[in-house]
Amino acid sequence: MEILIQLIFSGIALGMIYAVIAFGYQLTFATSATLNFGQGEALMLGALVGLSFAGNVLGGPYLNFWMMIPLVMVFGALQGALVEFIGVRPAIKIKSEFGWIMSTIALAIIFKNVAENIWGKDDLKFPSPVSEAPLHFLGANVLPMEIIIVVGALAMMLAVEIFNRKSIYGKAVVATSNDRDAAGLMGINTRLVITFSYALSSMTAAFAGVLIAPVTLTGATMGSVLGLKAFAVAIIGGLTSGIGVIVGGLILGIAETTTGFYISTGYKDVPGLVLLLLVLAVKPAGLFGKTAIKKV
């Protein structure tokens, strides 16, 4: 039983990492039906910028971990806006169905190369802001940082949801995601809303980056595998649902750790991907997604 609890704890921590990246996919998809395939790179840049402030890679530390987070979030927002401006806006303008796919992938590769040139190609250690000694809880061990990841990710998603539901600006976002043309006719600057959603999406990714960096390693290639797994999570959970990505992330995370233990560590990625195929076959909009009706 203790083993199962330990596996579930580790799975939850892993799943929340996936969920918080997948949440970023969901934000931009809601407003513009486009995705930033560089979500993993946004996360990586956030982690490396954070490391530059709080670690000693570029002559620091200049700030402590908690003070650095707002700066990283600002950086993430700017980076996301840049991606939208360069990569996505031209594609939306000419109503290209696929242009944004190539351009966000291209930007992701560029960001990775820039990061390799600034921070080097090696994995770096991110100093943990809290103790690295595990806590004992229900007979299993949890790292304090893992608790911070789960709490931080949930808090951030909650904050974004509250913003969308309660504030006037958030309502503009919701209106744009419901019907972009109608929202435009109501006087909402939908183009700005889309830029804003990209900024928000990269901001969450950058925040996720600094949250997870102390338990994973930090480096130019840290985002690629995580970005891909998060994409699977977004599809399992549904690209239109905030709850969906959390559930999807937890399913994938726990599936990975428990399969690794009970079946074989060689197959630990299989159940998540089988689930992905099942979801696509049975409920293509995702477990919590709204089925889109496309009128032709």
Next chain:
Amino acid sequence: MKLTLKVAGFAVAAALSAMAFAAEPIRIGVSGPFTGGSSPMGVSMRDGVKLAAKEINAKGGVLGRQIELIERDDEAKNERGVQVAQELINKEKVVATVGYINSGVSLASQRFYQEAKIPVMNNVSTATVITQQFKDQPDNYIFRSSANDAIQCGMIVKEVIDKRKYTKVAILADSTNYGQLGREDLEKALDAKGIKAVAVEKYNIKDVDMTPQLLKAKEAGAQVVITYGIGPELAQIANGMVKLGWKVPMMGSWTLSMGNFIDNAGPNAEGALMPQTFIQEANTPKRKAFIEAYQKAYKVDRIPSPVSAAQGYDSVYLLAAGIKQAGSTDGPKIKDALENLKEPVEGVVTVYNQPFSKTDHEAITANIPVIGMVKGGRVVYAYDEDKKTGSEVRTKATKAAPAAKAAKAVPAVMEKAK
């Protein structure tokens, strides 16, 4: 008069062309991962190679020609390694290639050299099959100056089973060729002692969570964890063990000496054990000179991967000795010369006295490496007796007696080389 002028003209022309020929550098390829998780090994190897080439060039080169290195990043990817091999052979027209860190890349790439009859001096990759890939062919162009997995696994098993008397071991290996071929050798070596690992687990490069693997090892009652992987993931294993509050010794292949394992695991790396052909300790004049030259040239205190640097350095000297003895840059002639090196080659790892033969392309034998241990963020000798005898150069086992003599005769050889 006319005739003499003509003859003189011919002579000048001949001399000029001879000079032009003499000035043409000997091109040697360097293939290794200079980016990614394997880069501490690749970069250290390359820097060791560059250091040796610089020294040789400063002394007038080989056959009166300078060595020119053509460096290519194979990114630790098999397909990239193949491209690099083809480029080095067909476009850059290299005389030989040194390098290869990743066993998978090495196995995928070296067939092109074998076909082109160009020697390869493998200086870091360790899979046992590497020098035996072309066993069935009349000539084998693949040589190696690193300790292969069979040697390392033998040492690991001796340490864990014979010396420390553990009976329950867990193996954690990554899913690359390196990890899986190493795991096979390890299981074979354990088998010979009548021991079966209680847990044999696998993980992928870039995995961020090792909980299931470690839990399985823990539940199976493992007394020691044996690893086969590279730095970043090894650090995740060490950190994961601390997270689970499970403390057993960690031992593994030589990669546990990588800088990115030691840095990323921090205090959790302390005490990890691994076989090493070279430990950054200035206990012979040659090693002292090498370490100081490396530190000065690359402005570091700790060499990112001392073993790779030393083996890379030695591989160039071995190859240069082969070219010198062959008196030619012709691949088959260099190969023949390497298989029958007449003069001992003094390297930092050991003194190579007839390191290769027609049937044996391994320069390192089981008696040469020592057990290293991570202590205070560096790799040191795990045992005091090894440290004390560290200055006595261990030479290849089969030629033990003459090699010892050769070690003493080295100053004379060095003089000759100058």
